[in-house]
Amino acid sequence: MPMPGNGTTKQLPGCEACFARVNRGLCGDCQPGSPCAVASYKTADREYKVGQDLFSLGEPCDSIFNLLEGWVILYNILDDGRRQILHFALPGAVLGFHPGGGAMMTYGAQALTDIVVSTIPHKALQPIVSQQPEFGLRLAWLVARDCTLAYDRLTSIGRHSARERVAHLLLKLFVRCRAQWPGSHIEEMNLPLTQEDIGDATGLTFVHVNRVLRDLRKDRILEFHYRRLRILDPDKLVDVAGLDPQLVMSWIR
Amino acid sequence: MPMPGNGTTKQLPGCEACFARVNRGLCGDCQPGSPCAVASYKTADREYKVGQDLFSLGEPCDSIFNLLEGWVILYNILDDGRRQILHFALPGAVLGFHPGGGAMMTYGAQALTDIVVSTIPHKALQPIVSQQPEFGLRLAWLVARDCTLAYDRLTSIGRHSARERVAHLLLKLFVRCRAQWPGSHIEEMNLPLTQEDIGDATGLTFVHVNRVLRDLRKDRILEFHYRRLRILDPDKLVDVAGLDPQLVMSWIR
DNA sequence: CGTTAAGTTGATCCTGCTCAAGGTCGGTGG
DNA sequence: CCACCGACCTTGAGCAGGATCAACTTAACG
Incomplete structure (x- = not known):
């Protein structure tokens, strides 16, 4: 049995086909065999090697990512080369959902281990929620969880x-x-x-x-x-x- | 004409009845006169005085708030009394949307000026998105904006x-x-x-x-x-x- | 005009930074 | 199997940015 945190993930029951197969956060209603709105919009799984960037500070990004295996850091780089790590993303995380979808990213995302992700283009989000209204709420829930983690770190670093x-x-x-x-x-x-x-x-x-x-x-x-x-x-x-x-x-x- | 930041707000065109009348973030489709799913679930406007808490660290909170007028801070208090301010919320903000809706809040919210808010109970969110699917996506968008601001501050404080x-x-x-x-x-x-x-x-x-x-x-x-x-x-x-x-x-x- | 919250300034201390030198681990090639 | 190399870890000495403590001033408000 693999150790926690070594880059592999647990397979939860649920929709094996859809975007969110490692966590039921995004897509809790899907049952194996039933139709899933997300499945038809997501890309195939894609792999990144350690150190590769999923997206970069100051560059546009027109998709959101679902991390299926491995670790990813969100980070900022300053002019003088110093870096601030904003978040450690674990399997199940949703990355790159950004205010003003498709606009410049205000932070970068880098693979901390070899990883596997799948993606949904931003422009597919509207069609997905109209087929599966809870999707938006689940997405909001996941983002709120990350926001809470950020607040936690803010307190830690600040005080x-x-x-x-x-x-x-x-x-x-x-x-x-x-x-x-x-x-x-x-x-x-x-x-x-x-x-x-x-x-x-x-x-x-x-x-x-x-x-x-x-x-x-x-x-x-x-x-x-x-x-x-x-x-x-x-x-x-x-x-x-x-x-x-x-x-x-x-x-x- | 009132100065920016003095606690008053601009009225944007759109749905005057619904929860989100100061910003079109939550409810961009409503037109004056048309039915609005949010309107039937939100409470009447409520006022808070400077210094009052909307919700507190460690206490449950079963509603989300839409800030209509004034400023609110989100903050954490440490055991020794020191405080970390996490976010300054301006009119239009949505507050208290928390992972595990209705659970213990991991931060508090306090009025920095006299304020006006309206609220939606967490349990109304599901019915709202089923009537108005874009609502969830708009909520996610707003939370993502706050998350980005938090990341910004994290970089600032950290480096x-x-x-x-x-x-x-x-x-x-x-x-x-x-x-x-x-x-x-x-x-x-x-x-x-x-x-x-x-x-x-x-x-x-x-x-x-x-x-x-x-x-x-x-x-x-x-x-x-x-x-x-x-x-x-x-x-x-x-x-x-x-x-x-x-x-x-x-x-x- | 008195009271209180907030702002101001100085002296001193200490946490964490900088710079610098060495040590350890793991992988690679001979 | 060993030598080598690069990434990472470790430790010391000295410094500085910001904290702490304390006293005083100013503004706002009833």
Whole structure:
């Protein structure tokens, strides 16, 4: 059985043909065999290699993407080359739905692992919702979830210490991965991140991330070495991340 | 004629009865006199005074709000009382659309001025989209716009200096207000913010915000005193904010 | 005119950045 | 099997941007 977060995905029951086969978020009504409005508009699955861009900052993008396998980062690059990671997208995510569909993207999307996606052109959205009215609401729901995650990070970066930020990021990623594998009780997983990625997501330098990780290791809270995360003391981690233990439990169950 | 940002709003043409009468984002098809699916589900207009909460962190909220007049902040409070402002909502905004409708809110919403809102219960969303399929897509579009703004702030807080962050915030607010009043060419406006609010939005202390504002004033870029913003040198401001002048122009026109 | 919220300024401290040098891992080719 | 290389991790020394603490000033409002 594959480990959570190693790039493979769980197949949920439901519409195997349609755009949203890994998550029922977009397309919860489809049953195998029944007609699906999305299926006729989506493209075939497409693969991208690590490091490839799905779309880029400042360039137009006329499709939305459904991530079927692997990890993707959304990011911004500044003039001086510094980078801010905005979001880690996991299988099931919808990417590139942008205000003013087809307009310039205000951020880029890059494959963090080898990935598989399928796409729907923006101009197909209108026809889809007229056939399947819940689709729009489900899309809104998914975008709202990403927005909530962004607010969460905003709070973390704006008001927490380096230690809290790193703990918060790793804990959230751990929980999100584990949510894809309910029932798994492994406190160890592959995170396809470098320490530089962690820095770019938390607004820190990789040098300082390294020191924070050393301290967290010294305190026997977690270990992160070469893309492998091991959580030694979940309770302490939740505490350091500044989160409510009960809230975290509600995510897991 | 009222100044931009003083809490009053422009009435756009369209459906005067429905939920979304200040913006055509949610309900672009309604024509005066024609039936409107939203109108039959929304509540009457409701007023809130400055400082009142529309909904609170950790409490359930079973409705979405359409902001008709005034300003609202979305915010998070930490255990130690520190605050992070996540978003400034202007008239036309939709608030409280949350993943898992009706569940615990992960942030609060507070009136920054006296405001007027109307609401739709979450459970009315399904019936509305079945009568008016584009509604869901429009909702998704609005949420995506907020998400993009959040990503913008994330980059600003994560990777910019204090000076850049303050400049960026004020410029963006200015542009967003002015977008509500196309044609206006006033470089002066009321922003219903304290320096503490600016600090809580940019991840700085109000003491440091004060010093940054002093420097920006000294450099004759802008003046911000007692909730009044005057932009002295728009070009320099765009430069300090680290934004592309052409991009900014595209927002204005 | 008194009260209160908000703005202002200085002195000092500390978290996290910068710069720099070395170490470790994993893959590749001989 | 080993040498090499590039990407990534690790650690130290010194610095600086912004925080903290504290005192005072100004504006708004009844």
